[in-house]
Amino acid sequence: MSGHHATPPGTPQVTRDLAHWIVGLKGADIPDAVRREGLRTFVNWLGCAVGGARHETVDAALRAVMPFSGPRAATLLGRPERLDALKAALVNGISSHVLDYDDTHLKTIIHPAGPVASALLALAETRPMSGEDFLTALIVGVEVECRIGNAVYPHHYDRGWHITGTAGVFGAAAAVGKAIGLSRQQMQWALGIAASQSAGLREMFGTMTKSFHPGKSAENGLLAALLAEAGFDSSERAIEAPRGFACVISDKQDRDEMPGDLGTRWEAELNSYKPFACGIVIHPAIDGCQQIRAEIGDRVTQIDRVHLTTHPLVLELTGKRTPRTGLEGKFSVFHSAAFALLRGDGSPTAFTDEVVTLPEIVALRDRIDATADPACHEASVTIDVTFRDGTTLRKHVHRAIGSHDVPLTDAQIDAKFRDQAALVIGDAAARALLALAWTTPGLPDVAQVARASVAQAGSAP
Amino acid sequence: MSGHHATPPGTPQVTRDLAHWIVGLKGADIPDAVRREGLRTFVNWLGCAVGGARHETVDAALRAVMPFSGPRAATLLGRPERLDALKAALVNGISSHVLDYDDTHLKTIIHPAGPVASALLALAETRPMSGEDFLTALIVGVEVECRIGNAVYPHHYDRGWHITGTAGVFGAAAAVGKAIGLSRQQMQWALGIAASQSAGLREMFGTMTKSFHPGKSAENGLLAALLAEAGFDSSERAIEAPRGFACVISDKQDRDEMPGDLGTRWEAELNSYKPFACGIVIHPAIDGCQQIRAEIGDRVTQIDRVHLTTHPLVLELTGKRTPRTGLEGKFSVFHSAAFALLRGDGSPTAFTDEVVTLPEIVALRDRIDATADPACHEASVTIDVTFRDGTTLRKHVHRAIGSHDVPLTDAQIDAKFRDQAALVIGDAAARALLALAWTTPGLPDVAQVARASVAQAGSAP
Numbered sequence: 001m002s003g004h005h006a007t008p009p010g011t012p013q014v015t016r017d018l019a020h021w022i023v024g025l026k027g028a029d030i031p032d033a034v035r036r037e038g039l040r041t042f043v044n045w046l047g048c049a050v051g052g053a054r055h056e057t058v059d060a061a062l063r064a065v066m067p068f069s070g071p072r073a074a075t076l077l078g079r080p081e082r083l084d085a086l087k088a089a090l091v092n093g094i095s096s097h098v099l100d101y102d103d104t105h106l107k108t109i110i111h112p113a114g115p116v117a118s119a120l121l122a123l124a125e126t127r128p129m130s131g132e133d134f135l136t137a138l139i140v141g142v143e144v145e146c147r148i149g150n151a152v153y154p155h156h157y158d159r160g161w162h163i164t165g166t167a168g169v170f171g172a173a174a175a176v177g178k179a180i181g182l183s184r185q186q187m188q189w190a191l192g193i194a195a196s197q198s199a200g201l202r203e204m205f206g207t208m209t210k211s212f213h214p215g216k217s218a219e220n221g222l223l224a225a226l227l228a229e230a231g232f233d234s235s236e237r238a239i240e241a242p243r244g245f246a247c248v249i250s251d252k253q254d255r256d257e258m259p260g261d262l263g264t265r266w267e268a269e270l271n272s273y274k275p276f277a278c279g280i281v282i283h284p285a286i287d288g289c290q291q292i293r294a295e296i297g298d299r300v301t302q303i304d305r306v307h308l309t310t311h312p313l314v315l316e317l318t319g320k321r322t323p324r325t326g327l328e329g330k331f332s333v334f335h336s337a338a339f340a341l342l343r344g345d346g347s348p349t350a351f352t353d354e355v356v357t358l359p360e361i362v363a364l365r366d367r368i369d370a371t372a373d374p375a376c377h378e379a380s381v382t383i384d385v386t387f388r389d390g391t392t393l394r395k396h397v398h399r400a401i402g403s404h405d406v407p408l409t410d411a412q413i414d415a416k417f418r419d420q421a422a423l424v425i426g427d428a429a430a431r432a433l434l435a436l437a438w439t440t441p442g443l444p445d446v447a448q449v450a451r452a453s454v455a456q457a458g459s460a461p
Numbered sequence: 462m463s464g465h466h467a468t469p470p471g472t473p474q475v476t477r478d479l480a481h482w483i484v485g486l487k488g489a490d491i492p493d494a495v496r497r498e499g500l501r502t503f504v505n506w507l508g509c510a511v512g513g514a515r516h517e518t519v520d521a522a523l524r525a526v527m528p529f530s531g532p533r534a535a536t537l538l539g540r541p542e543r544l545d546a547l548k549a550a551l552v553n554g555i556s557s558h559v560l561d562y563d564d565t566h567l568k569t570i571i572h573p574a575g576p577v578a579s580a581l582l583a584l585a586e587t588r589p590m591s592g593e594d595f596l597t598a599l600i601v602g603v604e605v606e607c608r609i610g611n612a613v614y615p616h617h618y619d620r621g622w623h624i625t626g627t628a629g630v631f632g633a634a635a636a637v638g639k640a641i642g643l644s645r646q647q648m649q650w651a652l653g654i655a656a657s658q659s660a661g662l663r664e665m666f667g668t669m670t671k672s673f674h675p676g677k678s679a680e681n682g683l684l685a686a687l688l689a690e691a692g693f694d695s696s697e698r699a700i701e702a703p704r705g706f707a708c709v710i711s712d713k714q715d716r717d718e719m720p721g722d723l724g725t726r727w728e729a730e731l732n733s734y735k736p737f738a739c740g741i742v743i744h745p746a747i748d749g750c751q752q753i754r755a756e757i758g759d760r761v762t763q764i765d766r767v768h769l770t771t772h773p774l775v776l777e778l779t780g781k782r783t784p785r786t787g788l789e790g791k792f793s794v795f796h797s798a799a800f801a802l803l804r805g806d807g808s809p810t811a812f813t814d815e816v817v818t819l820p821e822i823v824a825l826r827d828r829i830d831a832t833a834d835p836a837c838h839e840a841s842v843t844i845d846v847t848f849r850d851g852t853t854l855r856k857h858v859h860r861a862i863g864s865h866d867v868p869l870t871d872a873q874i875d876a877k878f879r880d881q882a883a884l885v886i887g888d889a890a891a892r893a894l895l896a897l898a899w900t901t902p903g904l905p906d907v908a909q910v911a912r913a914s915v916a917q918a919g920s921a922p
Contacts, residue, residue: 056692057693060688060691060692060693061688061691061693063691063692064684064687064688064690064691064693065547065684065687067531067532068531068532068545068546068547068548069531070528070529070530070531070545071528071529084529084531085529086526086529087529159709160703160704160705160708160709161709162657165657192664192665192668192670193670193673195662195664196623196626196660196661196662196664196665196670196673196674196677197660197677198660199657199658199659199660200657201656201657201696201699201704201705201706201709202704202709203653203656203696203698203699203702203703203704203705203706203709204653204657204695204696204699207653207694207695207696208693208694208695209653209654209657209693209694209695209696212654212657212688212693213657216657216658223525223526226525226526227521227522227525227673229525230521230522230524230525231517231521231524232518232521232522232525232669232670232673233668233669233670234665234668234669234670235662235664235665235668235670237664238662238664238665241664242621242664243621243662243663243664244621244662244664245662245664247621248620248621248622248662248663248664
């Protein structure tokens with residue numbers, strides 16, 4: 001692929017090749033390590049969807065769409081209400097992302113599971129599939145969205161697109177298309193219908209509409225696959241055509257990302273899981289501030305000022321000085337650092353509407369500043385603390401927890417899952433759901449997992 | 462507005478001002494001529510939606526979405542099935558555009574009514590509104606989408622966006638938001654949620670996914686307004702922000718289009734209606750070929766070759782040499798001209814799967830060529846015919862029928878409505894529906910029009 005409006009000779013048939021790969025892939029073709037990462041992706045996503053289920057963003061979305069729901073075949077994870085699969089994909093996609101606690105493909109900052117798993121699990125309640133087939137489709141969807149993301153990142157993201165929305169819709173269409181057995185031609189159409197729904201702007205960060213993006217791309221990708229199945233046709237070269245996705249929606253494209261080495265290199269294996277409930281770029285600062293707090297204890301109250309030296313993206317994405325809501329707090333490295341220093345916490349409770357305006361937090365927040373250093377690695381930070389008595393302390397984080405080099409262990413994923421899910425469905429239900437989720441590869445019917453996410457009578461927190 | 466990532470000092474609060482205008486406008490503020498054009502827009506759109514209702518594209522969409530429909534409160538125009546309002550907005554938007562016979566805002570090639578009227582009428586069946594309020598909301602929606610379209614055209618369209626989809630979602634959100642009485646803040650949110658769903662690629666032209674664009678933008682705009690009503694928040698400067706709609710989705714923007722002279726200049730008054738069921742840019746060629754046929758009668762069979770001198774956009778948009786389907790035929794000026802010469806017809810029957818491969822049509826089609834002339838007006842064409850005996854004939858069309866200078870009369874809109882609607886719901890029902898539609902301004906409940914679009918038992922064609 002290259003510039004606008006002219007397909008150079010030899011341009012690969014990206015959409016066709018991608019569709020053929022999706023259709024032809026067998027579960028056994030996926031290496032064990034990739035399948036294992038797919039399971040970790042699913043477990044982490046499920047905990048986030050349950051953890052976010054009571055957020056006011058989800059309540060608002062539900063008020064709007066509930067009157068239009070079809071037969072209520074699909075579970076809202078962590079909630080008693082049910083919706084049709086298309087609407088459940090939307091709402092579960094919102095709840096899984098609303099805490100900004102879900103998974104991240106670090107190369108592209110895509111949050112892969114939201115669009116893909118939300119679509120696939122909602123559909124699985126009316127189109128039964130085994131846990132193994134579910135995971136195969138999930139991995140295929142994640143791979144497709146991350147490859148498409150790689151091909152247009154960073155130009156596409158820099159322009160202002162929220163890549164989880166724009167690439168996610170392809171992942172959802174690919175995953176659902178795989179699960180329902182689309183033909184090669186239908187899969188090309190599904191990718192085409194997905195391309196024409198690719199949307200989501202970074203301007204929405206800090207508002208409810210950010211988590212709307214993975215939700216809507218889940219719903220739209222599911223719809224794309226269902227339309228293609230029903231014979232609704234589309235362009236068969238939607239990704240690479242001169243007026244197709246890649247050229248229209250990005251200023252540059254990397255043709256090598258698709259689809260040459262599909263099946264040998266796996267982006268789905270590179271997924272990562274957040275230890276903190278906010279944008280991945282603030283994680284080094286929170287990690288460092290937590291370490292400082294652990295080292296100095298009550299002396300945090302003696303801090304006069306703090307200076308952060310960060311990767312430039314930290315300030316570009318999370319430079320809000322005075323967040324007014326919890327959602328905005330996730331886009332303030334200043335709030336996040338202050339809260340980590342004073343409370344030692346980066347979980348969802350660090351990002352509520354209440355805490356972002358607490359005088360104690362605000363007072364420290366306003367004495368934190370930051371400098372962007374292009375030489376700083378994305379997973380690093382240097383924190384310089386000056387105390388009221390004039391003494392100083394420097395903390396350098398080489399690679400933050402949750403980064404590619406320091407991935408969350410299964411045990412850490414478990415703890416994160418339990419902590420957030422227990423607040424919504426109670427500890428016993430959270431533990432039972434977690435145990436069940438890890439057995440997904442052996443389940444005859446994956447919908448069991450969705451149904452187990454709802455608090456039983458008497459077990460609510 | 463200007464380039465990326467920097468809001469220059471003095472940048473107007475476009476989204477806020479637009480939202481305030483929408484909320485504050487009263488029906489009486491709309492000049493009579495604009496209201497009259499709004500009614501013509503509605504009548505023309507209704508005929509197209511009924512006329513397209515039996516297209517295989519609509520059948521396929523319906524097969525996919527029917528199982529997910531909520532309470533079936535909304536009519537599918539011209540069909541016996543019913544769907545919830547969101548899904549009905551989708552399907553009616555598809556049927557109203559699938560014949561490429563609907564309205565056109567000539568400055569931007571937006572088809573304004575599809576996204577707006579499809580959303581509004583579907584909702585009106587559960588949220589009753591008078592015909593007068595309906596028309597006010599319709600005009601507001603058309604105005605908003607055309608202003609947003611003006612601001613980014615032609616750069617946005619040239620890049621490859623199908624502007625009916627990308628601008629249409631704003632029109633649908635504005636119209637529904639007006640009709641349901643959103644507050645100013647909610648209206649800003651609705652425009653923001655719309656912005657993050659703005660999508661649709663020109664690559665899809667000639668496939669079913671083209672008419673999916675107005676349908677999906679109708680559904681998405683309706684959803685945006687309903688979400689905002691439920692308290693789902695969004696950016697309050699979604700259009701003008703550095704990473705908002707205009708900068709992200711277009712390479713250039715014209716800030717004067719929004720919203721300085723809203724309410725004094727009316728784009729909604731500039732809507733036009735097609736005499737032929739295909740892209741507006743081919744209309745001069747069809748008009749000219751029909752005139753030639755009327756002049757020479759049976760001598761059309763003696764034509765050796767035809768040369769068209771056209772506006773460059775004609776070949777860019779409709780240069781398909783060998784259309785394989787009726788939908789592709791709409792994007793072939795060669796097929797359209799051949800059919801007009803041999804059959805004198807540019808109605809939906811000129812663009813069926815059957816006729817595009819008829820040997821007689823194909824034989825003449827393949828002897829037609831065309832040259833783009835930048836000096837040629839968009840509504841003009843010069844046609845040079847060479848007969849087998851070596852004689853020649855030249856026809857110059859100064860301004861084609863249906864263009865700004867030669868608008869369709871009410872009587873022509875009536876004839877177009879009856880001709881296409883009668884094929885679907887029978888002549889008597891088509892005539893009754895047409896008569897009712899013209900009385901919209903006086904109707905206490907506009908949903909009456911939707912319900913009257915369905916063939917009565919015994920009255921089907």
